[in-house]
Amino acid sequence: MTPTSQPRPAAPATEEQRGAVDAAVGALRSGARSWTHLTLEQRARLFERVRDTVVETADEWVAVASTSKGLDAAHPLRGEEWLSGPYAVLGAIDGYVASLRALAKGASPLDGVRTDAAPGGRLRARVFPAAPLDRLLLSGFTGEVWFRPGTTLPAARADAGLGQRHPTHEATVGLVLGAGNITSIPVLDVMYELLAENRVSILKVNPTQDALVPVFERALAPLIEPGFLRIVRGGGDVGAALTQHPDITHVHITGSATTFDAIVWGTGDEAAERKRENRPLLTSPITAELGGVSPIIIVPGVWTDADIAYQASHVATMRLHNSGHNCISGQVVILSRDWPQRDAFMTALRAAMAAAPERPVWYPRSDEKLAAAASAYPDADWTADHTRAIVDVGPGEDATAVETTEYFAPVLGVVELEGNGQEFLDAAVAHANTRLVGTLGANVLIDPDTEAALGAGFERAIADLRYGGIAINTWTGIVFATPILTWGAFPGGTLDDVSSGIGVVHNTLLLDHVERSIMRGPFRPFPRSIGGRSRFSVLPKPPWFVDSRTSTPVAEGLTRWHMSHSVGGLVVTLAKAMRS
Structure with a gap:
């Protein structure tokens, strides 16, 4: 960075x-x-x-x-x-x-883990859900580890275990x-x-x-x-x-x-x-x-009003979790200026950023980062007593500061590219790879009909994203919090040019030859996840969303399930989750 x-x-x-x-x-x-x-x-x-x-x-x-x-x-x-x-x-x-x-x-x-081919001559291990209950606690979520091109299944299996x-x-x-x-x-x-x-x-x-x-x-x-x-x-x-x-x-x-x-x-x-x-x-x-500037690629499609409101809250969460003091906070939204619903989404995003519960901007020197953003973008939209900003970079304006400075504070940039469908997605991937600093994590939001229409082109675009953690219809923070997945920069960092880092952590299967991890989530929560091409989920708004009404009791309850495996406690927690 x-x-x-x-x-x-x-x-x-x-x-x-x-x-x-x-x-x-x-x-x-x-x-x-x-x-x-x-x-x-x-x-x-x-x-x-x-x-x-x-x-x-x-x-x-x-x-x-x-x-x-x-x-x-x-x-x-x-x-x-x-x-x-x-x-x-x-x-x-x-x-x-x-x-x-x-x-x-x-x-x-790796024994018992399903593997198959991923684009670009890669081997993929479908490691999550790892246990039957994972399908309930993170209903609709799946996680994959992609190995570096050329890694064979016998080599991946033989070398799993590391030290x-x-x-x-x-x-x-x-x-x-x-x-x-x-x-x-x-x-x-x-x-x-x-x-x-x-x-x-x-x-x-x-x-x-x-x-x-x-x-x-x-x-x-x-x-x-x-x-x-x-x-x-x-x-x-x-x-x-x-x-x-x-x-x-x-x-x-x-x-x-x-x-x-x-x-x-x-x-x-x-x-x-x-x-x-x-x-x-x-x-x-x-x-x-070492973090970086993480993109949030919004693939244009036909979204309902509920989709727009939900995904605006999703994007606000990516920026505002822990008051923006995350190496994996989403920082730059990449939108299509040709998307008919662009203005509706931006209206919902501004509302979601403003309405999220206020909290201290607590990390040392965050005031300097906020001041730097205000200086670089005097027309930014500020809320929450001037502690949150949306920097909507218009055509012809300079996006360099928001694309190359990891603010580590509640500053969210928005940049626009032309096109729809595959044309836009390929341009957005190239923009993220070449203009944004860092290779730690990227987020992609895409409705199921558009994803189905793009087919193999969508998977190829994901393979082209040079990031160590990729979240599709979820946030890369969930890649971090799911430790069976690996966590770290895309391979290639050196002492001279470290980018987002060298090596990986977490990785509870102790896999070698890893290139990236990918988490896929449901575009729509329950009950809108029922029917059509939607990835089914029994979960309403997840507890990590900043506007979840039952965030704290559900988060505590899920942790206590891991602590004691009390079925009664889990039932109570899931009941609270349904009221989020």
């Missing part, structure tokens, strides 16, 4: 901080030796213990996270912290345990620089490092999540006690000391390309010189998830 400001050089760590870092790394070296002696079954039981401690801390986890973001106990969007916190972590743990047990029996995690295919190989010590926006990210990253790479971790939390450290320490106690994890606080000084520590063999970061470059190359004139001479400051390998 294009940085909006230059990173500030970190002050050197104090002697006390360096001592704490050395002690943590020393404990991890011992833990790495212990990890190699655990069998696959012992690792599965260990993660079952982690599951128990996550369950024990879930209520406090959500309470602390909500308070830190300015959401009081009565706020209607508090449910976001259930779904993007304990819910996502519990789903990942269950998936990893299943993969460990399959490997322990000599099987592949757990060789559990006795020497474990190493890595650094995880945690994200500051979504509370499950650092936990999921630590677990993936341990299982995919046999790498124990020192987790440096982002200062925005300092209040959660005591919760994380209890939730992850089964990993901390044997020396598989250490958690430290601190700012850039501690982070710099860790990245340069001689015993750290790998770095993983969730953050911005600006921070990535500062870690790899340094800052200021020194960084430019190092890049020219190909002398990275960082000598260890690094993986990263």
